[in-house]
Each structure stands twice: as structure tokens, then as C-alpha cells.
Amino acid sequence: MHLKDFFNYDLVSVGKFSISAFDLFISGVIVIITIFLLRLIKKFFNNRVNAGKIDKGSAFSIYSIIKYLMWIIVFLMILETLGVNLNLMLAGSAALLVGLGFGIQQIFNDLVSGIILLFEGNMKVGDVIQLENNIVGKVKVIGLRTSKIKTRDDIIMIVPNSKFISDRVINWSHEQGSTRFLVEVGVAYGSDTEQVTRLLLECSKEVPEIDVNPEPFVRLNDFGDSALIFQLLFWTKEAFRSENIRSKIRYKIDRKFRANNIKIPFPQRDVHMISDNK
Template sequence: MQELNFEWFLFLSLLGITLLFWLIANRWINKRLISFLKKRDLLVIGREKNIIKLAKQILLILCCILLVFFETLLSDAFSINTIKNFELIPSSWFGSGEDGSTSNFKLTIGSLFYLIFIVIISRILITIIRIVLQRIAKTKSWIDEGGRYTIVQLSKYFIYTIAFVIAIQGLGINITFLIAGSAALFVGIGFGLQSILGDVFSGVILLFDGSIKVGDVVEMPSEEICKVEHIFIRTSQLKTLDGKIIIVPNSNLTKENVINWSISEKVTRFHVSVGVAYGSDTQKVKDILYQCALKHPHVEKRRNIAVILEDFGDYSLKFKVFFWARKTWEILNIKSDIRFAIDQAFRQNNIKIPYPQRDLHIVSGMKKRKYQQRYLAWFDILNV
């Protein structure tokens, strides 16, 4: 009993030393790593978050290796295997078969560290893929933000699936029997979670299809303009022009009519409407509208800028100026700048922008009595 207590004390001491090493190194990574790399002229701009994440994950691997080293070093002198094989969840909890055999599943302290090691390795692989793609994107034009995000997400799901299979087998569970035995359960879950599974499959379709990618500007059926921030396995995060984050099920993006402004050549046509007073020089108005749109730095100069006289309104001549712009996410600011320029140009050229007005004729008291007497006389004649 005393020997077993000493083994536990030794194991917990090794665990404490490893944890202390992790805390000190983690603190150094948070405060000094980026400045340390910059002093040595290593390119880290734009990749600070991923580098810190990778460094912390490598640190966890080093801690696991350190723990294994201590265990190997002291295993000859002390029987630490007893601690390592200590069952946190005994196999006897799952009963026995008809032949009296017990389940192969058991969760020991050693298998728990094995699971942690698999998770850390999986996350390191994903972080390495993200950093490599980030580096490729700076030199290659064929991969954009949306493509990079898609590759990372698909790699993440693939690596986690492989890690799950390895972890299940490491716990002594036969994956073939697990799938076969759970077939009926999966069918029941499928019927009960049809909408959720539909969102999941829609998320996979979005990642593979590429019709909507991270960074795209889309117009929802509600005519709200949003930017795609993230595409997860079931939902997507969209950012509105007001800075609000909308959580949208992926099935909404695949089933509904969503307009993707960023697809094709990444330029979109917009317009600004304005009315001028009757009697204004329409040719001068046309030239002013054309120049105001042409001078804006974000308007595409290689595309035609069109000015049309849309209609003869009740109180104004209605004009529209059409232009093409690349920065679709900033379209409200672009339109506002063009309207400011139009207003200033109209003032300089004495062109009026009319507004609805109504003329009121006020009748004085004396005239009012005369009108009343005249109306009464007419009523008397009609009654006769």
C-alpha cells in the first residue's frame, strides 16, 4: 500500500513538474515570442495568431514527450505502469457477453494521455496547413481567402475523422461493430434531425461547390447586404453593413435565391437617382452626373458610365447615373460621395433639385362673407 501511494506521489510530482514547465513556457510565448522573431528579421506580419497557436501546440507535444521521458527513466526503478494502467472507467461496467467475456473497452490514465496526444497532433496538423496556405496565398493569385478557408475546413474535418477512428481503436472499440450496431440508431437520428442534417450537408456543399465563399458579399432574399465571415459545418456567420453578425443555417444559402456580388469579375453595377427642376439644361445635367461618377476613385473607369432621363415626374425630371464599382462592401459610402459631389456641382451651376410643394390660397373674412352670400343665392335659385 505504501509502495502504491509512493507511485501515485511520484506520478503526480512528474505531472506537476510538466505542468509548471508548460505554464512558464506558455507565458513566454504570449509575451515574448513575436518580438523575439521580429528581432531576428523573421516574417511574422499577418501570421502572429497562427504562429502563437502553433507554438503552444508544439509546447504541449514537448510536455507530453517530457512526461514520457520521465516515465521511461523511472519505470525501471519504480513500477509506474500500475498507475499508467489504472482504469478510470473499468470494462466491467459494460457487463459481459453470453460466453462470459468482458468488453475490450477501458479508459486508463495511459489511454487518456494517448487521446490527448492524438488531439494535439490533429490540431498541429491543421495549424500547419493554415500557415502554409497563408504563405501560398501571398505569392499565388489562384487561391483567395475563400479558397484558403475551404481547404482548411475540409482538412480539419478529414483530420478529425481520422483522429476519431484512431482514438476509438486505441480505446479497444471495434469500429466495424460500432457502425454496424449503431445503424438502426443512425436511421432514427436521421429522421429526427432531418433539418439539422440538411444544414450539415448544405455546409459540405458550400465548401465543395465554392458558389459562396468566405469574404464574398451577398444580398439576402430580405434585400440585406451581408459579408460572409465564416462557413461552419451547420451554420454560417454573415456580417451586415451595420456590423451585426447574423447566424444563418446553411440550407438557407443553398435553397433560397441569394445574390453573390463577389462572383464573376467582382464588379457590380449600381446607380444613383436624382431629380432636377423643369426647365433645367438636361445636357448640362447629364454631363455633371457623368463627371461626378467618373471622378470617384472607386468607380471602375474601364466600364461604361451611363446617364439616363428615367421619367418626367410630377415635380421634377428624374435622372439616373449608372456606374460599376469593385468595393461593393463600401457601396453606401461610394454612393454618398457621389451624391455630395452632385449636390456641390448643381449649386455651382445653379441647377435646382425640386421638392414637393403645395399652394394655399387664404380667403379674408370679407371675401368669405361675399362667397357665402353668392353660394346661398345660387342655392335659392336652384331650390325654386
């Protein structure tokens, strides 16, 4: 058998539809070229990221959009190569989608939300976000239908993209390098407020994760029922580990307050008993 005869040999033949070895060969070449081009594009974006000309999240989003578009085009090209009537297929798909509309409505919602996320760039890979249920995580992957975030407990969560569009999401990494947090503590009435302020600032200076610019500051926030309420406000670039940082500060506050005889009161109530003596 000659090579020409081999390529013209029909591997699959059903009625008027047939797939030859040449069709499969061309389809394979298209896939290989696409993979090669995607690797070149990915390498280009990696070089731009390493050169500091584009951030990693933006590069990933743009690359994902290009990848999805290329594979859609390649899929249509392969179908055309194999002799599939695209107009007939699209018409049939439209009818099928109408019939399954209610069943796959949420899937389409997630897909459209994924496209919006990739194009808008409001959430990028590496961003630290907080969901409505107070779950804080770092974005690891932004997919077309779902995205993956890694929580503070090192658990990978798979979240439908529609959640990031319809729900309220806090992006702690958006347009700034540092995020502000606070630690609140109550001290007994009669305590030296200037000393308390000084001790709290000393605690902040002993935690290396806290930024020195902007400087931490102390605020006398309220006169509570049984304590003066102070807040130590600080900035850090380690937003993802903010709870660990606040824990370190609380340990230092407890140690310094004990050493300087600053009392942290517990809630208490005075109860007056009135007896009716007849």
C-alpha cells in the same frame, strides 16, 4: 511501479470495457500530431495565399474540409484505441438517428448545405453577399452548420447554411472585381439635359471610390410624372460600402444642382374643381 505497469493500469473498468493509461497516452499523441499537422497545412495555405497562387476564400474552404475530415478520422481512431466497438456504435447510432429523424432534420440539412458550400466554392470568405431579405454582408466564417456574415452596420449575423443553398443569394464578389451601382435623380422639365449629364459625371469623378475603368455613364431613364429621371451608373470595388458611396454622390449632386440652378422637383398634382351651379 514500473512504467510498463503504469501504462497497463486500467483507469476505467466497466465489465469487459476498460481504458488503460496507455490508451489515453496514445489518444493524446494522436490529438497532438493532428494539431501539429493542421498547423502545417494552414501555414502551407497561408503561404500560397501570400504568394498569390490561391485566393483567401478558396484556401479557407479547402482547409476547412481537410480539418473536418481529419478530426472525424482522429475521433474514430481514438474510439478504436479505447476499445469501442465501432460497428456496434454505428448500428446503434443509425437506429437513434432514425428515431430522431424529424427532430434533427433541419440540423442535417444545414450540415449537408455546409459541405456543399465548402466543396462548390460559390461563396467564399471575404465575399460580399445579399440575402433575400436585402441584408448585405461580408462573409467572415463558413462553418459546417452555420456561417457568419458581417453586415454594413458591423453586426455579426449567424446564418444557417441551408439559407445559402435554398434561398436566392446574390454574390457581388463572384468572378469580378467591380460591381455596378446607380444613383437616380429627377430634374424639372425644361432643364438642360446636356448640362445635367455633365454635372452628374463631374460628381462621379469627385468620389475616389468610383472606378475610372469602366467609366461611369449617365442614362436618361424615363419621362416621369413631374420630372426627367436620370441615372448615374458607376462601378466600384467597394461593394460592401456602396450605400456610403451613393450618399457621397447625392451630396455632391445636390450641391452642384443648387450652384447651377438645376431644380429637383417634388411630386405634385393639379386638382380641377368642378362646381355644379343650379
